[in-house]
Amino acid sequence: MVWAAIALCMLASGPAANTLAAPGAAQVSSDATVRGKEFWQGIAKNDYNPPAGETAAELSRSLSPLLASPDPELRDEIGYTTFAYWIYQKRLLSPDDLRPLIAEWLANLKNNVGTTGSDSVLRRSFSALVLSVVVARDNAAPFLDEAQFRAILEDALAYADAEKDLRGYDPEKGWMHSAAHTADLLKFLGRSRYLTSADQSAILSAVARKMSTASLVFTFGEDERMARAVLSLIARPDFDAAAFRSWLAMMKPAFPDDKRPTLAQLAAYQNRKNLLSKLEVLLVGLPADAPHAKEVAPVVEEALKSAF
Numbered sequence: 001m002v003w004a005a006i007a008l009c010m011l012a013s014g015p016a017a018n019t020l021a022a023p024g025a026a027q028v029s030s031d032a033t034v035r036g037k038e039f040w041q042g043i044a045k046n047d048y049n050p051p052a053g054e055t056a057a058e059l060s061r062s063l064s065p066l067l068a069s070p071d072p073e074l075r076d077e078i079g080y081t082t083f084a085y086w087i088y089q090k091r092l093l094s095p096d097d098l099r100p101l102i103a104e105w106l107a108n109l110k111n112n113v114g115t116t117g118s119d120s121v122l123r124r125s126f127s128a129l130v131l132s133v134v135v136a137r138d139n140a141a142p143f144l145d146e147a148q149f150r151a152i153l154e155d156a157l158a159y160a161d162a163e164k165d166l167r168g169y170d171p172e173k174g175w176m177h178s179a180a181h182t183a184d185l186l187k188f189l190g191r192s193r194y195l196t197s198a199d200q201s202a203i204l205s206a207v208a209r210k211m212s213t214a215s216l217v218f219t220f221g222e223d224e225r226m227a228r229a230v231l232s233l234i235a236r237p238d239f240d241a242a243a244f245r246s247w248l249a250m251m252k253p254a255f256p257d258d259k260r261p262t263l264a265q266l267a268a269y270q271n272r273k274n275l276l277s278k279l280e281v282l283l284v285g286l287p288a289d290a291p292h293a294k295e296v297a298p299v300v301e302e303a304l305k306s307a308f
Contacts, residue, residue, distance in 0.1 A: 184229075
């Protein structure tokens with residue numbers, strides 16, 4: 001995905017939506033005309049610049065529905081990648097342009113959440129992914145106020161627990177990757193200036209639940225993406241070492257004692273083991289002066305000893 005190289009249909013109702021829809025901002029239309037694939041391919045070939053006479057803000061109304069497309073080119077290579085350029089690299093979308101889109105994408109996280117086996121996961125998963133780009137933009141060039149940040153954090157944590165469709169990749173429909181995209185969102189939220197010690201614990205708990213309750217063993221890089229979300233907390237100047245140690249003690253992988261363990265027990269063991277293994281590798285690869293790396297790496301290594 002391009003975002004890895006970079007670093008990095010309805011409005012929500014209620015208080016969160018009110019904080020994200022700026023007065024006078026263009027509202028995202030659920031019935032906006034969707035342009036043809038050739039139109040979007042032309043924008044990609046033009047270094048993701050909108051054609052003459054059109055703006056990224058106007059085109060976003062037609063681009064956003066592509067995040068739900070079962071066509072991997074439309075969804076990933078056009079929808080997501082174009083937004084990544086417009087939001088982060090080129091910053092063609094202003095804060096006022098982004099607020100109604102954020103409200104739409106937060107609403108998308110709840111769209112048929114809890115169901116499995118349908119294409120509805122694509123809208124949710126890729127909405128989480130573009131929200132990660134929004135938060136990365138805010139980390140680099142602040143524009144969200146704390147209430148807007150909290151709306152995204154709360155919905156991201158809720159989505160992490162509610163999403164049950166954990167398919168990683170489909171040969172025909174491409175990347176689905178809801179767990180990985182959730183991890184990306186948590187990673188950038190974990191770098192925010194607004195994050196509190198309690199929020200650090202909340203993110204760690206969300207990662208623990210995802211890796212401990214998944215109905216399968218993650219095999220498409222989700223464990224590494226979750227490890228990077230944890231690493232974003234470790235790298236903070238205000239890293240809560242005590243909360244991390246408590247989390248690590250709970251995450252310590254232990255093979256089930258049962259003579260006939262369930263598939264769920266085995267999946268939890270393997271996912272925890274894989275997560276901590278990836279975290280250890282990432283910590284070892286950090287520069288010697290990286291914040292907290294020296295104090296954290298040995299305790300992660302110790303937690304893994306019994307798993308090998």
